[in-house]
Amino acid sequence: MTNSFRRWIFFKAGMPLLYAFGLAARIDRERLQGLLININNRLVRKTWKGPVTRLLLMLPHCIQRSECKVRITFDVNNCERCGKCPVAEFIDVSERKNLKLSVATGGGIARRTVDKIRPDAVVAVACERDLISGIRDIYPVPALGILNERPFGPCFNTRVDVDTVIDAITFFAG
């Protein structure tokens, strides 16, 4: 079975079936989505051969500090790099690794960004729901999904393990 066929099977049959069975078995929706993101990530890591000339890192808007007044969704370079949230660090990483960085307020904007940039691969940070729908929507572009942490509840001052994101970037971009 070729690598692209394996991914096709997973996206067209495996993922919808597992999701339907999981819901029927009353598995918690978020847990189920997390499981599917995990399977996707393993599959991408196993099958992706590269090369990547255009890698896109997508961050959720809620990773920005709530009190920050700078508008980074239009242009992430508006960030003043105060260091109060991880955005500054990710700008540094994107410059070092020469990758595209985008901050999205929702699935629609994220999809439009992918249509515009046309990346070879994506590293995306978001919650379970946004990640699973985003990964599905941008198929066949390979995406590694990383779950955000929500110590203050959903969509507010969320966090992410920076090393995990860098590891995913390094997987694609070296």
Ligand code: SF4
């Ligand atoms: S690092 Fe950038 S986005 Fe984050 S709080 Fe500071 S200025 Fe705002």
